[in-house]
Amino acid sequence: MKSTVRFKVLGAAALVCGAVAASLVATDAGAATVSAAQRIAPARASDAHKPTVVLLHGAFADSSSWNSEISYLRRHDYPVYAIDTPLRGVAYDSAYVEAQLKTIDGPVVLVGHSYAGEVISQVAAETPNVKALVYVAALIPQVGDSANSLIGQFPGSELTPENLRTVPLPDGATDVYIKADKFGTAYGNGLPKAGIRTASVTQEPIAFSALTDKATVNPPKGTPKWAVIATDDHAVPTRAQKFEADRAGARISYVRSGHDVPAIAPHAVNRAIVAAADSLR
Known part of the structure; x- marks a missing residue:
């Protein structure tokens, strides 16, 4: 299901919008609309010792890609949020996420899929309450890296010009x-055919300029990192994922999956998130 808001409230908690004008809507049936005047606060004693999990989708997806992980984390009493990032570029998207995280009290486990690996790396360097990072079939940059350079350093990506469609916008962007x-070939291999058909027509575009944005900071060395690597990825080659995870010092796990790991293999993502959260106790 497509999200109609930029920031979905998904835990037993509430959020102050701060500088970002976004509606906050509880996603489970029967939950009430959340007031923008409320702050995040654990609703149950069991939540008090658990960090907040914040999920960031990558290019060509939105926050609904995390639905399986959200259900799992809620069942296990984790405060959890999924942010619909604008996909306008690393600096813009990072600033957007940083504004959201300033409204969250306590430690955060920040999870990024695909392009969002670039975003969570920068956010973690700028946001003190990010205490652990989980990369899911993700790009993990060092200063000077871009999405294009990270994806293209090893062969195998199907995100090639002939497989992409560009749309010029009135403001001059693309x-x-x-x-x-x-x-299904470039991104959704491993999804059921019906899922591929739906995702192919509901995909969220990324700004063309975001693909060449260069990282200006490294992921903070002192922040523990986990990486879930997809072994049948046609978007970000598996070798690229491993190279970047090794370079960042991440704890690596492998899953037989195409690029859309959050939808195809949520169990692997859940394990990594719980391990990251447990490390903060």
């Missing part, structure tokens, strides 16, 4: 989509 008939 959005990038995966061609609908190539979505």
